[in-house]
Amino acid sequence: MSAMLSLDVLGVNVTPLVAGLGLGGLAVALALQPTLSNLFAGTYVITEGVVSVGDYIEMEDGVTGYVVDVNWRSTRLRTWTNNLVIIPNSRFAETIITNYNSRMSPSRVPDLRRGYESDLHRVEQVSHEVMDRVAGRASGIGAGLRAYFGYCDVRGEHVDFWLFVQAKDRLRVLKCAAS
Numbered sequence: 001m002s003a004m005l006s007l008d009v010l011g012v013n014v015t016p017l018v019a020g021l022g023l024g025g026l027a028v029a030l031a032l033q034p035t036l037s038n039l040f041a042g043t044y045v046i047t048e049g050v051v052s053v054g055d056y057i058e059m060e061d062g063v064t065g066y067v068v069d070v071n072w073r074s075t076r077l078r079t080w081t082n083n084l085v086i087i088p089n090s091r092f093a094e095t096i097i098t099n100y101n102s103r104m105s106p107s108r109v110p111d112l113r114r115g116y117e118s119d120l121h122r123v124e125q126v127s128h129e130v131m132d133r134v135a136g137r138a139s140g141i142g143a144g145l146r147a148y149f150g151y152c153d154v155r156g157e158h159v160d161f162w163l164f165v166q167a168k169d170r171l172r173v174l175k176c177a178a179s
Helices: 001-009 013-047 120-137 169-177
Strands: 056-059 065-068 074-078 084-088 096-098 106-115 147-154 158-165
Touching: 001 065, 001 096, 013 074, 013 084, 096 169, 120 147
Parallel strands: none
Antiparallel strands: 056 065, 056 096, 065 074, 074 084, 106 158, 147 158
């Protein structure tokens, strides 16, 4: 500022210099916009703590994988087929994310259905046996955590029921239940 005032006092026209600096600053700002957007979004993703390295996530557009790195510019996922997906943080921060590794989160099996002809007492008994077997095979269920069973709806010729399991690693529990 003092240099421009000195030049003005010496009779040098500083208007073209100020205009040139303004246009140059605008060009630099436009060029840095994606980088700054990723930087601020990366800061948000890291400080928010929504995802951590090792979490299994699914994005709104269907991309799924394990988080292998979160840095200031991008988040990297490793898919089941061992592909590396690099997502700019500006896009990552704006999408809907399902984190399947939320710590100590309950895992609810989608509603199941049996016909009226079924012995509902036996259905409940078998459901508890299966949940106990899964709890024994899956190290993702912590000590003191429980499994719950309940009836939720009667529709037409069916009775709907649900299973609810508390787990440290919901993905492992669901894999054990499926096998």
